[in-house]
Amino acid sequence: MRLQKLDRILEERDVKNAIIIGGANIFYLTGYDYISTDFANAVALIYNDSVPILVVPVLEKNRAQSKVGDKIEVVAYSSYQVSDDVIRGSLVDIISKYIEANRRIAIDMLYSGSMFYLSLSKKISSENLVDVSKDFYIIRAKKEPEELELIKKAGDITSSAMKISSEKIHEEYVSEKQLAGLIDMTMRNEGAEEYAFSSIVAFAENSAFPHHIPTDRVIKNGENAVIDIGARYNNYCFDSTRTFVKSNNDEVKKVYEIVLQAQEEAIDAVRDGTRASEIDRIARNVIEKAGYGKYFVHSTGHGVGIEIHEYPSISLSSDAILEEDMVITVEPGIYLKGKFGIRIEDTIIVTKKKPIVLETIYKYL
Template sequence: MNRLRKLKAILEDKKDSCAIIFGSPNLFYFLEYSGAGALIYCDSRFTLLVPALEMYRAENVKDVDIAIYYPSKILENVIEGNIFRAIEKIVNKSNIMLDVSWVEASTYKALSEKYKVIDFSNEIVRLREVKDNDEIERIRKAGEITAVAMKIGMEKLSEGTSNEKQVAGIIDMTMRSMGAEDYAFPSIVAFGENSAYPHHIPTDRVLGNNDIVLFDIGAKYNGYCFDSTRTFVFKNSEAKKVYEVVLEAQMEAIDAVRDGVMASEVDITARRVIEKAGYGKYFIHSTGHGVGVEIHESPAVSMNSKQILKENMIITVEPGIYLKGRFGIRIEDTLIVTKGKPIVLETAYKLL
């Protein structure tokens, strides 16, 4: 697998160290494996270490050795004991490299008592942030599913009868019926004043006359996520004005996206438009984030980001304005970074 070769290239010159990689997103990225365990690299060999309950799932993983652990010797070729005892059987160096961002405190403590721990989380982040063609196609497909769910959700809005939970459920069911294994994050459906909460949890709130409606949804397809937000404004004149500000901020930020640009410049571009319109203090989150196996990945598209955008990174651009007790407006697209204009993976027209 090409991703394992990239990982091996990083580790090959660390002859005095072994590497242990935890974290479900990392294991899926490198192995297409969805389950508990750890990927270990020692003496130029990769081993997937899993508990016995995952051994059938692990049989499908290619290009690595498989090691199984269990508290008792119930099967042949099983390491008796817990995961730490199993690691001791495989790791034969005094130094271990860890992606510390995915290690629980208790695990880190146990490993650091026996080994010298070297953090190589930044190297893992760099590998994952630029997508290959297969990853891009999966994210495109997740976007196509999200677009259908967005359309169906809009069609199911019924004044006086639809509530947020019901519409969110219809959106989630649509994504699964279209081939998604899951949603990338719990779907946000917000009516009226609830749209002012960026991470609103759907309630029994019923759609009222001319309520603003905000959908923030995304499918997960074959392990990869998508993210899209649309706000639908009807006869609220103030909301229409704010919508136009957010749309202008989003379009200018999208125009700033290209290979070689600082991610912070994209955020600053959006923020400048919103501040000029007098709503700066109501834009209370960053402009975007990377998308991949996780819904929030590197790079961070924020005012303090030090990262430079690269071709085939996939990011969101999602400025917003939130007026508590009244309404919130957010517009979000997922984009593929190129050397020129970004490719915008749209899900619905941006209409008032």
């Protein structure tokens, strides 16, 4: 458990109490993983003077207790009376029983949600709430050795699915939906408990949409395929994108080489102490000089960990400075509406020297 990290945050903010909402943060602190369940907005970790209490719906009580052991008290609640050891009421009702409303309370506003915040503000004055969102971004950004190993394992699983993708696009009559289904099945078979995000499989003109949803579109000779996938393993994510081409296409190859150059130059600059905005600038400059600047419509990357998008953002507006053991992506792209899109993405571990690139499959046409 990493509750000592919460202690440090509260000490720096001169706060004694905390209400932690959000699956990623609670899993990070306690090991209780409900990130992908329907209870994502129904659980809270209450922290009073370093005493943790995990509040969960009654359906999750036994599982939660098995995850946290006897080091954390688990309190179950329900909207109706179930038994004497289950408290009747809403999550906010239970929180108000354990938190003194007149004390300053740390809370992660990002995960709270408007409905939860409005309900909580009826019990606790908003003046007493101290937002610790950024504090959590930062402590989760630098990965511990065991976290890095889990991300690598998620990468190995993703590699298996990406290899199958590279082979299947050369078959006749394979559709986006069919390939996405095969990718998902492969990741499950290789040990993933979930996907880090919905697999993106986009052929030809569909690949000009960065977040395309797979359809029945079948790939043809001379067309490209953008495959953006990632496994979740033991609650840690991976993210990889490759662009493949079915036989030759000179225009696709030209744009591909530009994107690849942008990615390679950006990756070469990844170091402890480098500004995240500088990584974005380097990739963007390559694409702009080639005349495709307006077709690069998203940031160059993002942090990866318990969530697929974490701190730091690799963008021009980011104020983050890269640190050793951060895990980020570098994924420049060019999108030509009505024609095709190209994106190449790797998940990368930041070091003090050359970054560790967790490649899934060969990326040269």
